[in-house]
Amino acid sequence: MAIIIKSKRQIEGIRESSKLAAGTLDYISEHVEEGVSTEYLDDLIHKYITENGAVPAPLGYHGFPKSSCISLNDVICHGIPSKQTILKHGDILNIDVTTIVDGYFGDTSRMFTIGEVSAEAQKLIQVAKECLILGIEQVAPKKRFGNIGFVIAKHAKAHGFSVVHQFCGHGVGVKFHEEPQVHHISPKKSGDRMKPGMIFTIEPMINCGKAEATIDEQDEWTARTVDNQLSAQYEHTLLVTDSGVEVLT
Numbered sequence: 001m002a003i004i005i006k007s008k009r010q011i012e013g014i015r016e017s018s019k020l021a022a023g024t025l026d027y028i029s030e031h032v033e034e035g036v037s038t039e040y041l042d043d044l045i046h047k048y049i050t051e052n053g054a055v056p057a058p059l060g061y062h063g064f065p066k067s068s069c070i071s072l073n074d075v076i077c078h079g080i081p082s083k084q085t086i087l088k089h090g091d092i093l094n095i096d097v098t099t100i101v102d103g104y105f106g107d108t109s110r111m112f113t114i115g116e117v118s119a120e121a122q123k124l125i126q127v128a129k130e131c132l133i134l135g136i137e138q139v140a141p142k143k144r145f146g147n148i149g150f151v152i153a154k155h156a157k158a159h160g161f162s163v164v165h166q167f168c169g170h171g172v173g174v175k176f177h178e179e180p181q182v183h184h185i186s187p188k189k190s191g192d193r194m195k196p197g198m199i200f201t202i203e204p205m206i207n208c209g210k211a212e213a214t215i216d217e218q219d220e221w222t223a224r225t226v227d228n229q230l231s232a233q234y235e236h237t238l239l240v241t242d243s244g245v246e247v248l249t
Contacts, residue, residue: 018106018248042081108249146190162211203235
């Protein structure tokens, strides 16, 4: 399938949805604290999104049971919020939200910490954020998608971390997941060239140990590190403009 070049009307709709997705993470940040369950956070996220006239995209998507993904510690992505999962001192977690506003999608995630976390966890989170920033710097018309993965993998590996290769960024906006796939490990100057009007996510998942993920057989969603080491991720929805990039989330 071809990469969709968004119209001005579509871009404006996606921009509004992305603004709400980012605002949802700002809102929930005040409630992320020791002793609360991830289901409690998901309930608040659901209420905030729906009260703002939008729909949480994950809910019911291929059977996903909740309105957000909340991934703790060794969970790489797609963590299912639960009453049994209580935040405790030293935890790190990623909260990933996607909103649908008037049919348009905005997708973003960020890391949170509970109390004091280990030096290794702090470094991992910082490097994951830097990987996203470096990836965004590669977004501009005529640049190749492979440059994004090249700089991300180079930076992560320079700090002794690995990059998950089983999941990637993706086109977004008129659907939850569209072309292209945006890989976080790739050869320099590989892949298609970017064009103004393309909208996609960059969402590198960085691990302390091995790069591989394993999917929980019980729920068929939760992706964990194979060696139970920590993982961190940041994500933005991005628009290729005539001159560079706009971070929509």
